[in-house]
Amino acid sequence: MMEPGTYFMEGNTACAEGAIAAGCRFFAGYPITPASEILERICERFPEVHGSYLQMEDELASIASILGASWAGRKAMTATSGPGFSLMMENYGLGLMTETPCVIVNVMRGGPSTGLPTMVAQGDVNQTRWGTHGDVGVVVYAPSSPQELFDYTIKAFNTAEKYRLPVVILSDEMVSHMTEKVEVPPKDEIEIVDRKKPEDPPEEYLPYRPDEDLVPPMANAGDGYSVHVTGLTHDEKGHPSVDEKTQSVLVTRLIDKIRKNADDILEYEEYKVEDADTMIVAYGSVYRAAIEAVDMAREKGYKVGLLRPLTIWPFPEERIYDLAREGIDSFLVAEINFGQIVYEVERCTGGASDTYLAPRMGGTIHTPEEIVDRIEAIDRGEIPAFKE
Amino acid sequence: MSIRKSRDWFSPDYMEQKSKKEGTYGLHPLDNYLRKDRIPHIWCPGCGLGIILNSYLRALKNSDIAPEDTAVVSGIGCSGRAAGYVDVDSFHVTHGRAIPFATGLKVGNKDLVTTVFSGDGDLFAIGGNHFIHAARRNVDFNVICVNNFNYGMTGGQAGPTTPQGAKTSTTPWGGFEQPFNLPAVAAGSGAVYVARWTTYHVEKLIESFEEALNKQGFCFIEVLSPCPTGYGRKVGLKTGKETMKYYKENSEIKPDADPSEVALDPEDPESKIIVGNFVDREAPTYQDERGKVFGEARKKMEVDG
Amino acid sequence: MSEKEEDDDENGSGERCYPAESKNREGSICVIPERCKGCGFCIEFCPVQALEASEDTTEKGYRPPKMTGDCVLCGKCEKVCPEFAIYLKEKEEDEERGEWI
Numbered sequence A: 001m002m003e004p005g006t007y008f009m010e011g012n013t014a015c016a017e018g019a020i021a022a023g024c025r026f027f028a029g030y031p032i033t034p035a036s037e038i039l040e041r042i043c044e045r046f047p048e049v050h051g052s053y054l055q056m057e058d059e060l061a062s063i064a065s066i067l068g069a070s071w072a073g074r075k076a077m078t079a080t081s082g083p084g085f086s087l088m089m090e091n092y093g094l095g096l097m098t099e100t101p102c103v104i105v106n107v108m109r110g111g112p113s114t115g116l117p118t119m120v121a122q123g124d125v126n127q128t129r130w131g132t133h134g135d136v137g138v139v140v141y142a143p144s145s146p147q148e149l150f151d152y153t154i155k156a157f158n159t160a161e162k163y164r165l166p167v168v169i170l171s172d173e174m175v176s177h178m179t180e181k182v183e184v185p186p187k188d189e190i191e192i193v194d195r196k197k198p199e200d201p202p203e204e205y206l207p208y209r210p211d212e213d214l215v216p217p218m219a220n221a222g223d224g225y226s227v228h229v230t231g232l233t234h235d236e237k238g239h240p241s242v243d244e245k246t247q248s249v250l251v252t253r254l255i256d257k258i259r260k261n262a263d264d265i266l267e268y269e270e271y272k273v274e275d276a277d278t279m280i281v282a283y284g285s286v287y288r289a290a291i292e293a294v295d296m297a298r299e300k301g302y303k304v305g306l307l308r309p310l311t312i313w314p315f316p317e318e319r320i321y322d323l324a325r326e327g328i329d330s331f332l333v334a335e336i337n338f339g340q341i342v343y344e345v346e347r348c349t350g351g352a353s354d355t356y357l358a359p360r361m362g363g364t365i366h367t368p369e370e371i372v373d374r375i376e377a378i379d380r381g382e383i384p385a386f387k388e
Numbered sequence B: 001m002s003i004r005k006s007r008d009w010f011s012p013d014y015m016e017q018k019s020k021k022e023g024t025y026g027l028h029p030l031d032n033y034l035r036k037d038r039i040p041h042i043w044c045p046g047c048g049l050g051i052i053l054n055s056y057l058r059a060l061k062n063s064d065i066a067p068e069d070t071a072v073v074s075g076i077g078c079s080g081r082a083a084g085y086v087d088v089d090s091f092h093v094t095h096g097r098a099i100p101f102a103t104g105l106k107v108g109n110k111d112l113v114t115t116v117f118s119g120d121g122d123l124f125a126i127g128g129n130h131f132i133h134a135a136r137r138n139v140d141f142n143v144i145c146v147n148n149f150n151y152g153m154t155g156g157q158a159g160p161t162t163p164q165g166a167k168t169s170t171t172p173w174g175g176f177e178q179p180f181n182l183p184a185v186a187a188g189s190g191a192v193y194v195a196r197w198t199t200y201h202v203e204k205l206i207e208s209f210e211e212a213l214n215k216q217g218f219c220f221i222e223v224l225s226p227c228p229t230g231y232g233r234k235v236g237l238k239t240g241k242e243t244m245k246y247y248k249e250n251s252e253i254k255p256d257a258d259p260s261e262v263a264l265d266p267e268d269p270e271s272k273i274i275v276g277n278f279v280d281r282e283a284p285t286y287q288d289e290r291g292k293v294f295g296e297a298r299k300k301m302e303v304d305g
Numbered sequence C: 001m002s003e004k005e006e007d008d009d010e011n012g013s014g015e016r017c018y019p020a021e022s023k024n025r026e027g028s029i030c031v032i033p034e035r036c037k038g039c040g041f042c043i044e045f046c047p048v049q050a051l052e053a054s055e056d057t058t059e060k061g062y063r064p065p066k067m068t069g070d071c072v073l074c075g076k077c078e079k080v081c082p083e084f085a086i087y088l089k090e091k092e093e094d095e096e097r098g099e100w101i
Helices: A011-022 A036-049 A059-071 A082-087 A089-098 A125-130 A146-163 A173-177 A244-259 A285-299 A317-325 A341-349 A368-379 B012-022 B049-063 B079-085 B098-108 B120-124 B128-137 B182-189 B202-214 B240-250 B286-300 C041-045 C076-080 C091-098
Strands: A005-010 A024-029 A052-055 A075-080 A102-108 A166-172 A179-184 A228-230 A268-271 A278-281 A304-309 A311-313 A330-335 A354-359 B070-074 B089-092 B113-119 B142-147 B193-198 B219-224 B251-253 B273-280 C016-022 C025-031 C051-053 C065-067 C086-090
Touching (some): A005 A011, A005 A146, A011 A024, A011 A036, A011 A146, A011 A166, A011 A173, A011 A179, A024 A036, A024 A059, A024 B098, A036 B286, A052 B098, A059 A075, A059 A089, A059 A102, A059 B089, A059 B098, A059 B128, A075 A082, A075 A146, A082 A102, A089 A166, A102 A146, A102 A173, A125 A166, A125 A341, A146 A166, A146 A173, A146 A179, A166 A173, A228 B079, A278 A285, A285 A330, A304 A317, A317 A330, A317 A341, A330 A341, A330 A368, A341 A354, A354 A368, B049 B079, B049 B202, B070 B079, B070 B098, B079 B089, B079 B113, B089 B098, B098 B113, B098 B120, B098 B128, B113 B120, B120 B128, B120 B142, B120 B182, B128 B182, B142 B202, B182 B193, B182 B219, B182 B273, B193 B202, B202 B219, B202 B273, B240 C041, C016 C065, C025 C065, C025 C091, C076 C086
Parallel strands (some): A024 A075, A075 A102, A102 A166, A278 A304, A278 A330, B070 B089, B070 B113, B113 B142, B142 B219, B193 B219, B251 B273
Antiparallel strands (some): A005 A179, A268 A304, B193 B273, C025 C086, C051 C065
């Protein structure tokens, strides 16, 4: 990894460096704006750290090959944007179903379709949760700065290894392309988590028998355990077992694996919440504007606070539920889309507060003034609450 | 923690372990290579997949490759089920993506002798792009394409190798698309070993698999296989036996044939199924080339390579 | 062609073994009836037509092969069987394997 120190680094570069610091030694990707810089940084640095970089023929191949590399024992990552992420949905599901640790970076840009390739948006948020077919439990991080891209890439690898699943880092074009100060700590100060290895001998080991934390220990290909891995519904041996009972047991565990460990995985930040009656909810690049907006609004006498989910999924459901009952009258969700996590926020308030949306369709982020104007308008009763 | 590192599929240590896992010792000489609790397999009576699996396992046995160094990756379809029967690290992935998965696996761990075992539709329709690029890169693994001329698992739909004129469930009035000439696609994309056999030519098939297992680089073997249920019975080959006899009577072994001239043409009564090992050449693999370039890069950075 | 004698069912597997001798080799062709799916490849492609379908059927209704001719212990049936249901057991091998049974 890089020498410890203070650097002036682009977000995408910081992401690549975070991956290297986390022990990532396999990367497969396909060029796409605004994620290509991650590929470029990785392929420049990998010879030095004995990593394998493959530029694949498309995003479908990229994600398939990182799953294969993960089974070969490597920490593996890919990076893409909206159009590529859509292509990856099927194998994202395969990674979740086969419990394969790896990291997928999605640098969001304007959509739908080819959209605004070089401009920021936040339109893929719900896709990370609902985009693959079937029922899944996912973990998605939303960093807001190059420093956070460095830190949360490391964290994404750790979570992926600990809970055996593909973890998504949801960056956006602005965070990925901004250049800011990044502190790189010394190697021994970075926590690295590796996947649990089997303790049973090969004749007793069952590849999908979970421990108490609902995560099965993982034997890599070549370790001598003769694992069978399939995307079909499977039993504890890993063999296909296409019946209702096995499905129920398996899929419930895959979802519970995240749900029941949410306390360990969930992360969010709050700012000036103690006496607030209006709560802004924002993530990614919008967080940067929102935090300014809090102070600006306070100067005008509004009691505003900010909740920033750092994990979009698992979503801070209980916190929103509690806040709605502890004096927050309104939640204002500011996101660069037509409303995505606003649905979660509204659902979690359970009607105890009103939820409002400050949407933007893509291209540039909110200005703090705009958010403050919105708060004022809500206060004057000019904006209706968010309803579908 | 004990990790099995036997160097012999029939070592007492491995046999002991396997019998504990499955309950009994094997009967058939290849039972040690099979997940016996999954046998009998799901393939239809008369299907050629069992023969191809049989030949592959025999080739593994003859090649003396250790079980922990072997990996099988397959896609979706009847052929894709092969991974589930081999008692090694085996991966049954999504449709068409066996090759990139195997690329990641092999590049991630170069000691794994990796074989992709899949069907004509999985490898050349949805997976076509991945095939040509893996061949171009000359990644070191083997691809066995079980060509039964249709999508068998889903009920006998037409595929990229279905002969023109054939009636399948999606070409009920007769197919009008030209099929692929698979050896030509493979050779044209850069594969260093290209062969075609049928399930009738078992001895040759075993030899060919052995050659591929021991060869460095991207090796491709097309195996024509009966599918009486999905395809055969719609084109006048009602049983596996009839299809095998058809292969016996209509094949010609021509090892020096030019891959571009071995297209199959069942409508033409004069035309033969040309089988043989068409291409067997040496070329640096993906890993060889990468090693060279990265080695130079490390020298330039003055890092110990 | 007379039907060949079956060996006793040594390992309780339902396996049927048909002894054969050819030149200086001795061995048997063993059939695992529960695996047979009656495809007929072994019968069709035996170079000396030493196999025929049995009269009796397995639980699934298939007719496994039985030996009725002079087998030459070539092993073609083993190679051409898709079901791992028939194999050649050479005498020496048998003795070797005896250690592990």
